[in-house]
Amino acid sequence: MDDEEARTRLLDAAEALFYAEGVQAVGMDRIRAESGVPLKRLYRIFPAKEALVTAYLERRDQRWTASLREAVAGSADPVAAVFDWLGRWFSEPDFRGCAFLNAYGELGAGPAGVLDVVRRHKAELRALLGDLVGPDREDLADQLLLLAEGATAVAALTPGPAPAVRAREAAHVLLNASRVG
Amino acid sequence: MDDEEARTRLLDAAEALFYAEGVQAVGMDRIRAESGVPLKRLYRIFPAKEALVTAYLERRDQRWTASLREAVAGSADPVAAVFDWLGRWFSEPDFRGCAFLNAYGELGAGPAGVLDVVRRHKAELRALLGDLVGPDREDLADQLLLLAEGATAVAALTPGPAPAVRAREAAHVLLNASRVG
DNA sequence: GAGCTGCGAGAACGATCGTTCTCAACCGTA
């Protein structure tokens, strides 16, 4: 096992455990056990827990955004594609809301690096929605963002695709109203 | 200081600290110091930390819902009143998102009592919105809920009334579309 | 094969957590 594979295994374990149980509830020894990477190597790759947390969020951000962009790319109705993609995400068996908001809510103004990743993640989603609706419709993009974030928050407590379906309907109403106005 | 005042002081300290820094990041000794209530008395009133956490959420739920109901009660445009109230909430200097979703994200499937309060809180908000739009418009109430939750999530990272203003605009579009249909 | 280097397994460390215990001071009643 070279360092690259160790890093992947560590991030896999960190993502599963941090997302499912929260950051503070998971100790470094749980990550060592789940990943199979010795503690010494863990601390050589990630010099402190905060580095592991930010790396976990960073990798999740890349995966999440890339997957959403891919789902939207080849779609005839990109806005509908966003909410359909959200609905599939909400239906995953271990869905537990937005990992970034969960981490921010838990760690708050603690480590600055965490806040940076969370802000960047949300800015990416907002930019993606802005690209969808085109320029000069910033208000509409903001409203779609509200629907996406709201659906994610509601689904955190009541998993399943229903919040995404409702959000998709609302999005189309807003789109049509915006086209007219 | 009788037990009732001690209880109030404990909940005040718990609310300030738990909401600002997260539940796990605040130790019982911080609560003792902030409240001025001796540790022994603390544990007589709340036999464990979990009881303090659920009591904190319970009291916050009552205050939050009562304040929103009051703001809506005498308003000519109750839906607008909801989002105006949210905008004022988002502008409070120590606003840090929804305390209930923060606690759920942090504690997850841990103590069942916490999850109960969080679910109850969200059900109350949904019921309030259902009352506003009247019966036979459940989909509209769900969409307003999405906007309210989305605005709260967005405001958690970018405080200020802007997300509530956007949500209010979107809510009116949805209301008008629903009236026509 | 001898000696050096780097690694994994896990003990160890200091800090902090939630919770309980000690003990001296204080209360109202005789």
Place this chain on the structure above:
DNA sequence: TACGGTTGAGAACGATCGTTCTCGCAGCTC
């Protein structure tokens, strides 16, 4: 004034945290 019961202040306890250290084993050059 003597006294049982309750309190507050804070030490103490066992567990667990993030992090570092020890030590014995493996693999390399001469």
